Amino acid sequence: MEIDTDVLVIGASPAGISAAAAAASHDVDVTLIERKEEIGSMPHPANTFFEGMFDRTSEIIHHEYVIREMSGMHIVSPAGNRIVHETPGYIIDREKFDKYHVKDLIRHNVDVITGVSAHNFIRKKNIIRTSTSDQTLASKIVIIADGISSGLSALVGLHPTKYPHDIAWAIEAEVEADGVGDPDFFEYYIGSIAPGWKATYSPCGGDRANLGVFVRRHGQDVSRFFDLWLKRFAEEKNISDVSEIRIIRKQIGGDPIATIPDEIVSDGIMVAGGAAGQSGICYGMRAGEICGMVAAKAIASSKTSRKALSEYRRLWEKEFKSEYLLGRSALEILRKLDDKEIDRLTGMFTDVNLTLVTGTGSPRSQAIRVMQFMLRKEPKTALSLLAPLIRAGVG
Numbered sequence: 001m002e003i004d005t006d007v008l009v010i011g012a013s014p015a016g017i018s019a020a021a022a023a024a025s026h027d028v029d030v031t032l033i034e035r036k037e038e039i040g041s042m043p044h045p046a047n048t049f050f051e052g053m054f055d056r057t058s059e060i061i062h063h064e065y066v067i068r069e070m071s072g073m074h075i076v077s078p079a080g081n082r083i084v085h086e087t088p089g090y091i092i093d094r095e096k097f098d099k100y101h102v103k104d105l106i107r108h109n110v111d112v113i114t115g116v117s118a119h120n121f122i123r124k125k126n127i128i129r130t131s132t133s134d135q136t137l138a139s140k141i142v143i144i145a146d147g148i149s150s151g152l153s154a155l156v157g158l159h160p161t162k163y164p165h166d167i168a169w170a171i172e173a174e175v176e177a178d179g180v181g182d183p184d185f186f187e188y189y190i191g192s193i194a195p196g197w198k199a200t201y202s203p204c205g206g207d208r209a210n211l212g213v214f215v216r217r218h219g220q221d222v223s224r225f226f227d228l229w230l231k232r233f234a235e236e237k238n239i240s241d242v243s244e245i246r247i248i249r250k251q252i253g254g255d256p257i258a259t260i261p262d263e264i265v266s267d268g269i270m271v272a273g274g275a276a277g278q279s280g281i282c283y284g285m286r287a288g289e290i291c292g293m294v295a296a297k298a299i300a301s302s303k304t305s306r307k308a309l310s311e312y313r314r315l316w317e318k319e320f321k322s323e324y325l326l327g328r329s330a331l332e333i334l335r336k337l338d339d340k341e342i343d344r345l346t347g348m349f350t351d352v353n354l355t356l357v358t359g360t361g362s363p364r365s366q367a368i369r370v371m372q373f374m375l376r377k378e379p380k381t382a383l384s385l386l387a388p389l390i391r392a393g394v395g
């Protein structure tokens with residue numbers, strides 16, 4: 001059996017769902033296929049975001065999937081320096097979040113097919129035939145939103161990320177211990193506890209929390225970092241024995257936080273979300289929206305060439321490129337500093353309200369204000385730590 005559609009979306013990731021909804025809202029025929037039997041079942045571990053990120057999408061936050069509202073984050077250095085950033089955040093029930101968005105797809109008449117896996121593509125005369133575990137689907141455009149591990153983009157010769165070796169490999173666990181869910185700030189611990197990125201503590205209310213490690217360039221098995229993090233967490237929270245922290249569920253995965261989108265467009269094909277190095281729920285959703293909108297325009301004008309679809313890349317770069325490069329540079333600086341250097345850097349922010357330092361505005365202008373603050377406060381320390389790294393090239 002062969003199914004005809006204008007746009008085929010592969011993967012019910014945040015990017016895939018948003019791309020399908022955006023394209024369908026412009027009156028084109030959209031089919032979304034998802035490998036899992038049910039969207040939202042076996043949910044992805046990603047379940048937090050900040051309001052400032054969500055505001056980048058065209059949606060509003062719905063309380064039916066919010067578990068907990070948070071007041072912001074603490075960034076904690078190896079020696080315990082704490083940087084406080086007040087910025088509204090959310091812990092969500094990812095299953096409810098995904099199911100909420102499936103309703104949106106149905107409202108937009110997207111044909112959603114679950115339990116079907118895409119295998120390969122053949123392109124002939126502007127039609128792409130996607131073979132799946134079930135049938136062949138013929139479409140004018142394919143949007144690949146299959147996450148970091150499926151690798152469908154490689155089948156069409158695309159290298160969608162610039163630094164694929166820089167995925168942060170992660171373990172995240174739902175845990176239970178007395179009162180562990182009470183605080184209303186996320187805590188992110190940096191340094192050798194989780195090289196290249198962070199160890200996380202998300203208090204979910206009551207006795208529940210999520211603990212995770214996200215590590216770059218130390219292989220995919222990061223369990224030794226997770227074990228160290230549990231020990232440090234117990235010490236930090238005065239829990240006398242690690243065994244008092246009961247692990248309910250552990251999930252592993254990769255976060256493409258520093259991989260940077262590269263070749264994300266080909267003839268009739270666009271790549272979005274984690275597969276394209278667009279890490280994060282909200283960033284994936286926004287990239288999906290752009291992708292879906294460009295797909296609809298291309299269908300309307302019957303122009304689906306690489307050149308026509310490159311508008312997706314152009315619009316994405318306009319909104320996000322400098323922010324992504326800045327984020328990667330910050331993570332590279334973090335990866336190259338040792339614990340003592342991180343303590344010296346974070347020491348500059350002791351008793352400082354980071355929210356007042358960053359102010360509002362684009363992430364770029366906020367980062368510039370942070371640099372200016374550091375140079376004013378301790379010019380020697382700031383220059384001695386940052387200048388060699390910047391000279392050596394952190395991008």
Ligand SMILES: Cc1cc2nc3c(=O)[nH]c(=O)nc-3n(C[C@H](O)[C@H](O)[C@H](O)COP(=O)(O)OP(=O)(O)OC[C@H]3O[C@@H](n4cnc5c(N)ncnc54)[C@H](O)[C@@H]3O)c2cc1C
Pocket residue numbers: 010011012013014015033034035036044045046047048049116117118119145146147148150152170171172212251252253254255256272273274275279280281282284
């Ligand atoms: C442990 C962990 C925690 C994280 N926490 C957060 C967080 O709190 N907040 C945040 O913003 N980000 C977080 N991230 C980052 C995360 O990577 C992204 O936010 C996002 O959820 C991942 O989306 P994705 O685009 O990679 O796709 P995924 O969510 O992985 O979705 C891809 C979908 O495609 C389907 N699929 C794959 N191959 C095929 C195929 N061949 N045919 C059909 N369907 C297919 C899969 O079944 C899957 O449903 C976390 C990452 C990890 C690893």
